[in-house]
Structure formats: structure tokens, C-alpha cells
Amino acid sequence: MSTRWARKDLLGLRELSADEINFVLETTDAFKQVGTREIKKVPALRGKTLVNFFVEPSTRTRTSFELAAFRLSADVINISATTSSLTKGETLKDTARNLEALHADILVLRHSSAGAPQFLANRLKASVINAGDGAHEHPTQALLDLYTIRERRGEIAGLRVAIIGDILFSRVARSNIFGLLKLGAHVTLVGPSTLVPREFEKLGVEVSYKIDDVLPKADVVNLLRIQHERQRREYFPGLGEYIRLFGLTKERAKLLKPDCLIMHPGPINRGVEIDSDVADGVQSVILDQVTNGLAVRMAVLYLCGGISTQ
């Protein structure tokens, strides 16, 4: 195993160095190449057991991890909140210890509480991979975003990246902020002031409430899903007003530089944060993100699994 990676867990990008992030991205290159072969499977994690432990519902992230594990030849079990004993009152700690007693090597955790992956990582010998914890971090999503930008633009340092939407409740935004800043990008957050409080400036980013000023300068725009089904009413007056002030409409998309990348972690609300045509347009790399997500997760499982099962 490389001296550039010594972590059994991936909990977030805040704790990673630029070198560690770059190493994951370099490792991803190799796994991305595997996906283009006739036989898409490698024996890297053969005989290892991976548990997809999703206490909060998810389809795409879980599927991506599951497929990544299959391609690494690991045995995979999926446990969701409804099928786990958590609904019977068992604590997270006890559930996880039971999984470890079954010799699970890698635990991929999605949880609604910030810090839940760290809580388990401190208590288990198994690798813990954070697949999203509350509004805290979603490291593999940010890594795949970084990978996609790097793939298209060669270099991340010096790029101007705008992250647009509900930043306050977004783990994708936080992981992206940490990762982008470490790799030298300039980050601007855009959205309603209730969802993009000025406090974020202390993290080293710029905050703007004027999307039309930000778009022409951006090299990348990353649009976050407006979680209107969960949003408490007082955060903004309604979707109509959101679209008017912050939606990436066809008209607004004309402000973008021709080579500006349009990204979205999905699932997208067509016609809300992004116009349908814009989502499918030539600048959109949304489906590349999905493909790259698989390779990034293979790299992360390979690196962390290699440490925990040494």
C-alpha cells in the first residue's frame, strides 16, 4: 500500500490533505480504465465483505457503492433503515458491532445525523466510508465532482467554482468547499441569504446573492438540489420566486462562458434549480459525474479496505 494513503476510514474531505485527495483522484484514473474493459471486474477485494448501511434512504449513492464493490469482487449486503434493528430500538453502536461480529470489513454508512460515521469509525476495526451524514459531509460525491472537473479542465487550482442553491443543509456543498479550497480553486456560494448565511465566508469562500454577477466569471457551476419537500417554509417564499432569483434558466445560462461546466449531484428537479434543456446541454457533465462516481468509489473502497484488512 502506498505511503500516500494510511486511512482505514473516509469520513470527510476536511480531514484530508491536498496530497491525499490527489492520490484518490490518481487511483480513480486506474479504476475508470477498468470500466471500459470487456471484463469490468478486478479481484482487489475478493473475500472481503462490504455492508451498505443506509439509515437514510438513497438510491443512486447506494447503487454506486454496490456496483463499485461488485467490480472489486467484494461480497455485498445492503441494510436500510426499515430492515435494520434500529427501528426496534437498537442503538447504532450495537447494530454496527453486530455487523462487525459477522466480520464485515467495510461499512458504507448513510445517516441523517452529522458525525454518525465518525462515531462508528472510532469504535470499529472495520473501514467506515461516509456516504453522507446529515448536512455535514458527503466525501465521495465531492471527490467525484473534483475528478470530473479535473478530467475536463486538467487542473483545479485557479478555477472559479460557483455552488448554487441550498448550502446550509447540504453535505455536498461542505465536502466540495473543503476539497476545492484544498486544491486551490476559488469558491463562490450563491443562494437565498437564509440558506447561504454569511458565516460561510469564514470557511474561506465568497458568498453572493446575485447569481447574474457570478455566472459570467464561473469556470464551473455546481447546482444543488432544492429540497423543497423538506424545506421549512420560512427559508424562502416558494419555488416560483426561487427560480426567478436563482434558477439556472435558459436565459441565465447564456451568461456562462462557453467552456463553463454545469454540474449537479442529482437527483435534479428539472425546471427548478436547472432548466431541462440546460441539464441536457453540451456544457452539462451531470452523467459524467455518475460514471466517475463509480470509479471514485472503487478507488476509495480499494484504498480504505486495503488499510483496514491489512
Added chain:
Amino acid sequence: MIIRNGRVIDRASKRDEIADLYVADGRIAQKSEVRNQKSDVEEIDAKGLIVAPGLIDIHVHFREPGFSHKETIESGARAAAAGGFTTVVCMPNTSPTADNPSTIAWIKDRAAAVACVNVLPTGTISRNLAGEELAPIGSLAQAGVVAITDDGHCVQNHEVMRRAVEYARMVDLPVFDHCQDYNLVGNGVVHEGYWSTLLGLPGWPAAGEEAMVMRNILLAELCDHHIHCQHLTTAGSVRLLREARARGVKISGEVCPHHIALTDEAIQDFDTNSKMNPPLRSQADVNALLEGIADGTLSILCSDHAPHADFEKEVEFDAAPFGIIGLETELGLFLDLLVHKHRKIDMAQLIAMYTVEPARLLKINAGTLSIGAHADVTLIDPELEWTVRVDQFQSASRNSPFQAWKLKGRAVRTIVDGKTVWKL
């Protein structure tokens, strides 16, 4: 009993001198009374020690009835004694809730049977802590509560609170309030600021406390009766209180050690022993609390001793109950931080904040070493350096963030009614 050569500090009887303290028949006595005793007189060498009136902690949760796996009146009292406390005031959020005279009677009976220190109950402001209907405050007063409070909860309806304060005035009970505006605080679990932003944890804004401190100042004026604001944490609360007290409003505030010993930075590892309500605040808030203590705006020190079992605390941060234990660390922390490190107050002032000040608020006959008073005495070694070991606590719970902290100063002997109930 003769406690020899200690530094006797008692603001109530205006003493601060190296002297001997005499105890006879469970009371502070004249020298002549002790001489006349026939049996052997116990002598305690207090050279180098502070001889203080027994300390009072006006904010503890002893969890009985209802949650004896966290703490009992017996174990809580032992923790109090080990921390140097001879009197504690228990919050009413038990099960059943202490909103009725029979629960108060049960607590008093239990305390009389098993507690090694004085355990004083409070009653609730509202029935079942729901903030809607008044609890039978007059009956609670007759049953012997020393204050009313909905601690852990906060009456949101200002009209209900107004009538509670007016009614409490009639029966001469101070009203304590846990200041928290539910709308502003929402599902907040940590201070709203840099760390909540970084970690994505729901924020508990300072304004959520200050709005209720302001409310209480207005109602204390309107009703001309004392409201005591519990565990204050923000710079704004200190400013509001300072201004109101200068105008003579019957309002006071207390401080817990964790709110000056730690900031919200402590939450970054998601340690649930850094989760309490109100939450750990920013350094600017800590600085304001220190100034508020120095200038007398904040007049009372207490622990908000809140025991929880390991299995309850060892869960996801959002899901963990609020609160930490504090009885066995608070004196050491306050001595270390306020007297030794930051030099905000002197020893006499610290003792006053634990004795005469709470005794005056509660209108109880305690917190003094005057002749004839109950011989509740705490001997303090102000220079003793020690290390916090949670596994040695008398409390039934272990939820403290101060494990392995090195502190300077602690109680070395606790005397209740002339009897040593704890000794280092």
C-alpha cells in the same frame, strides 16, 4: 468540633481571617460552648485551607423519581458532598414531574432518608412542564419547594409566564427560568456560528436565549417580582442583565463552569459530552461571561448537574440527550479558571457566589458561618493540584467532558450539621 487555623471566609458575618471555627450540637458555636462539651472534641487542622460556609448548588438534576439509572437522590447527594456542596436545589423534570405536592413530599422523604447533604426541591411553573396551565404553585410552596421552574423547558406563552410570576410573588417563591425561545432555537443542538456552519449541525442561536432574558426582565418589572435566569451563556444576555440590574430590576443570572471552560470548538469531534442545553458558545461569549462574573452581573455559580447513562449518551450527536454532570468538577473548574487563571474574582467573591448569593435568592437559612447557623462547612484547599478521574466519581453517571483535566483547587472536606460527610 474545632476547625483550627483555617482562613475563615464568610461574607454574611463579614469575616475573612485566620481563625478557629467551633461547632457544637450541629451548629456554629462560641468557643465557650465547645469547651463545655463533655465528650472528646474532634479537632481538624485546617492550616492552609479555606473554611467556607457549606456551598450551595442551586441547579442540579437528581433524576428521582423516574430515572434512577442516571442518578438517585442518594448518589447525587454523595456527588454533591464530594464536590464540596452541603445544599443542592433539584430541578423538577422528574417522572412523575414535580408539579404536585405529593411528588415534592416523596422527594423530601427520600432525601431525609438517604441524602448526606441538604436536598431542596423545586416545583414546576406549569403542569407537566407543558407551558400551558399553571402548576398548583401555592400548594407546592406549602409542600416546601424553594423555587418554581420549568427547567429543561421554557414557558413560551408570555401571558402564562406573567401570571406565574404574579402568583409566585403572592407565595414568596422566586421564579427560575431556562431561557429558550422555541421558535428561534428550533431543532438546534449546538451554538449557531462557525462550528455549526462547518459541521452542518443545526444551530441554536444566541438570540434564542436573549429573547427570553429580555422577556423575563420585562415581566420582572411588570410583576415586581424576582426572576432568576438559569445557566446564561451569551454576551447579549450579560449585557441585558447588566443594564436591568443597574436599574434595580429584580433579575439575576447564573453561570455553569462548562460555559466558561469550553467553547463550541469542543463539538468538532461530535463528542456528545460537549452537547448541553444551552450549548457551548463562542470565545466572545465566554469573555463576556467572565466580565459579567467579574462585575457582579452574574451573581451565582452552579453546575446544571445533568446525569445520563453511557448508553444514552453514546449515540449519534443529534440523538443524544443534552447535559453533563458537574457537581464533582465545578468548584475545581471555577477556582482554576476564575481565581487562578483569569483572576476575575478573588476567593471571597467565589465563595459568596456559592453561599450568600444563592441563600439570599432562595431565602433559606444557609450559606453562613454566623453563630447559631447550621454547621454546614466546606474546607477548600485552593492550591491543591489534582486530575479529574470520572471513574472515581460518586455520581452514578460518567458524562463529563473534563476527564483527565488538571485543576488547581478543590474541596477536601464537607461537613453537614457538624458531621463530616465527605473527606478527600
